[in-house]
Amino acid sequence: MPPAPYPSDSAPSPLGPDDALTPDALPDSWVARTPRPVRPYLRLMRADRPAGFWLLMWPCLWSTALAVPATEPQFWILCALFLVGSIVMRGAGCAWNDIVDRSIDLKVARTAARPIPAGQVSWARALAFAVGLSLTGLLVLIQLNGFAIALGIVSLIPVAIYPFAKRFTYWPQAVLGLTFNWGALMGWAAVSGGLAPAALVLYAGCLFWTLGYDTIYAHQDKADDLIAGVKSTALKLGPSTRAWVIGFYALFVAGLTAAGALAHMAWPYYLGVAATAAHLAWQTARLDIDDPTRCLDLFRANTGLGWVPFAGAVAAGLLAV
Template identity: 65%
Template sequence: MIDTIKTPDSVVGWVGRIPRPVRPYLRLMRADRPAGFWLLMWPAWWSTAFALPPNAPDFWLFCALFFIGSIVMRGAGCTWNDIVDRKLDKAVARTALRPIPAGEVTVQKAILFAIVLSLSGFAVLVQLNSFAILLGVLSLIPVTIYPFAKRITNWPQAVLGLTFNWGALMGWAAAFGTLGPVPLLLYAGCLFWTLGYDTIYAHQDKADDAIVGVKSTALKLGDQSARWIAGFYLVFLIATGFAGSLAGFGWGWWPGLVALAGHLGWQVIRLDIDDPQRCLSLFRANSWVGWIVFLSAIAGKLTAS
C-alpha cells in the first residue's frame, strides 16, 4: 500500500492544472488564494467610488487599473514576505510547503520574480496622474517594513493595515490629484478593518507562532480577541460611515451601512478562535464587506442631491 503524502505539487484548483514549472511562482504570488488580492483591491475601489460617480469617464478605467495593480502588487508583496520569512515558514505547519522553504524556488529567483511583478505594477501606476504616481511609490515603504513587524511588535496587523489599505488613498488621488478628509478617514477606518480580519486570520497560526517567537494580535489579545475585534469593526463602521457622509452620499448609502454592520456583527458572533477552519472562513467572508461598501458607495453617489 502506498501512502498519500501531501507535497508542494499536490495543488488543487486551477493552479494545479498549470504546467508544473510555473506552479511555484503562481503559489508564490498566492494566485491559488485570491482572498488577499480582493482585500488589497477593495479599498482602492471604495476610494474611487467615494470620489467619482459610476458614469464618470475614468471610473471604470481606474477600477480596471486597480484590479490589475492589486494582483501584481499583492504578488510582489507576498514574494517579498516569503523571502524575508523563509526560515520562519519552515517552522510553521501551514507555511512549510510554500515554494521557498520547500525548495521549489531559490531566493535569487524569488527576488527576480518580485522585481518583475513590481515593474508590472509600476507600468499600471504610470497611467495615473503625477501625484498618484508619487503616492503609489511611497506605498513601498510599508510594504518593505511589514515582514519585519512580526519580529518586533505585538501589533504587526496594524502595520499590515497601513500597507494593505493604501488603495483607500489611491482612488481619490487618481481622481483629483490630491488628498483630503474623505480618503484619510476611509484609510483610517480600513486600518481597523484589517486589525479585525487579520487578527481572526492570525488565530490559525497562534500555536506555531508562540513556539517560533512570532508576534501577533492573536497572541497579544488571546481570549479577549472577540471583544477587541468587535471594537475594531465598530471603529471601521463609524469611520466609513462618516467618510460617506463627508463625500456627500445620498440616502442610498445608508441601507448598505446597515448591512455592513450586520455582516461584521455576524463575523464576531460566529468567531471561534480555537477553530482554524472557522477563522479562515470568516477571514474570507470579508470579501463580502468589499462588495457591500462598494455597491453602497455607488448607490450613495447615484442618490446624492
C-alpha cells in the same frame, strides 16, 4: 523535527506530491491546471489564495466610488487599473514576505509547504519574480496622475517594513493595515490629484478592518508562532480577541460612515454601511478562536463583504447624478 502536516498536505493533490497545496489554499484552484514549472511562482504570488488581492483592492474601489460617480468613464477605467494593480502588487508583496520569512515559514505548519521553504523556488529567483511583478505594477501606476504616482511609490515603504514587524511588535496586523489599505488614499488621489478628509478617514477606518480580519486569521498560527518566536495580535489579545475585534469592526464602520458624510454621499451608501455592520456582527458572533477552519472561513468572508459598501457607494453616486 519538521512541522506536522495538515490533512490537506497528505491528501491526493493535482499538484503532485512535490508541489502540495498549503492548507489555506483553494483545493480546486486553477493553479492546479497550469504547467508544473509555472505553479510554484503562481503559488508564490498566492494565485491559489485570491482573498488577499480582494482585500487589497476594495479600499481602492471604495475610495474611487466616494470620489467620482460610476456614470463617469474615469470611474471604470480606474477600477480596472486598480484590479490589475492589486493582483500584481499583492503578488510582489507576498514574494517579498516569503523571502524575508523563509526561515520562519519552515517552523510553521501552515507555511512550510510554500515554494521557498519547500525548496521549489530559490530566494534569488523569488526576488527576481517580485521585481518583475513590481515593474508590471509600475506600468499600471504611471497611467495615473503625478500625485497618485508619487503616493503609490511611497506605499513601498510599509510594504518593505511589514514582513519584519512580527519580529518586534505584537501588532504586525497594524502594520499590515497601513500597507493593505493604501488604496483608500490612492483611489481619491487618482480622481482628484490630491487628498481630502474623506480619503484620510476612510484609510483610518480600513486600518481597523484589517486589524479585525487579520487578527482572526492569525489565530490559525498562534501555536506555531510561539514556537517560531514571532508575535501577533492573536497572541497579544488571546481570550479577549472577540471584544477587541468587535471594537475594531465598530471603528471600521464609523470610518465608513464618516467618510461617506465627508464625501456627501446619498442615502444608498448608508444602507450599504448598515449591511456591512450586520455582516461584521455575524462574523464576531460566529468567531471561535480555537477553531482554525472557522477562523479561515471568517477571514475569507471579508472578500465578499467588500461588494456591500462598494454597491452602496455606486448606487449613491448614480442617485446623485
